[in-house]
Amino acid sequence: MKNLATIFIAAVCVVACSRPSSYEPFMQREKAEYGDTYSFELDMSDSTVVYGLDFYTRLERPSFGEFPSDSIILDLRWISPSDSIIIDTAYVSVSSPVGSAYYSEDFVSNYSEDLRVYERGKWRLKARIVNDSEEIRGLGVIFKRK
Numbered sequence: 277m278k279n280l281a282t283i284f285i286a287a288v289c290v291v292a293c294s295r296p297s298s299y300e301p302f303m304q305r306e307k308a309e310y311g312d313t314y315s316f317e318l319d320m321s322d323s324t325v326v327y328g329l330d331f332y333t334r335l336e337r338p339s340f341g342e343f344p345s346d347s348i349i350l351d352l353r354w355i356s357p358s359d360s361i362i363i364d365t366a367y368v369s370v371s372s373p374v375g376s377a378y379y380s381e382d383f384v385s386n387y388s389e390d391l392r393v394y395e396r397g398k399w400r401l402k403a404r405i406v407n408d409s410e411e412i413r414g415l416g417v418i419f420k421r422k
Contacts, residue, residue, distance in 0.1 A: 302332070302416030312408040314415040316401045320393050327391040328420040331368050331403070332384045334413040343381055344370060349406040350415075357397030366403075384418070 303314045320327055331350065337343050348368040355361055366387050373381035393399065403415060 299419045304414040313404040326422045329387045330418040336380045351404040353402040355400040
């Protein structure tokens with residue numbers, strides 16, 4: 277009976293120590309580089325999984341003001357573990373919020389559900405908001421292991 281309890285506790289500890297399936301950092305506007313560039317480090321060292329990536333943000337409006345109606349344009353710089361750079365563009369649509377209150381709205385936009393890289397390791401992602409505005413409170417990523 278003691279052996280069974282020991283095995284059960286060990287199995288629970290192993291499962292509890294597994295890596296989380298998603299990583300969701302959010303960087304506030306005040307902490308962005310140059311006021312409009314957001315940096316994230318993404319661990320893509322596991323060759324047995326596929327990754328997914330979404331962007332999310334919050335817009336706040338001034339009293340009696342309007343929310344911006346234009347999509348947020350992101351100029352992306354993917355920096356590989358060996359420091360090579362891949363350039364891309366992404367958009368965060370502001371047409372349908374996933375959450376809202378009177379002064380704020382939250383948006384999530386899918387970038388890739390099947391993200392594969394040619395080099396395993398820790399990648400750095402720098403996302404610069406091209407059409408930056410005071411209403412944008414920050415930028416985050418939802419990085420998933422599948």
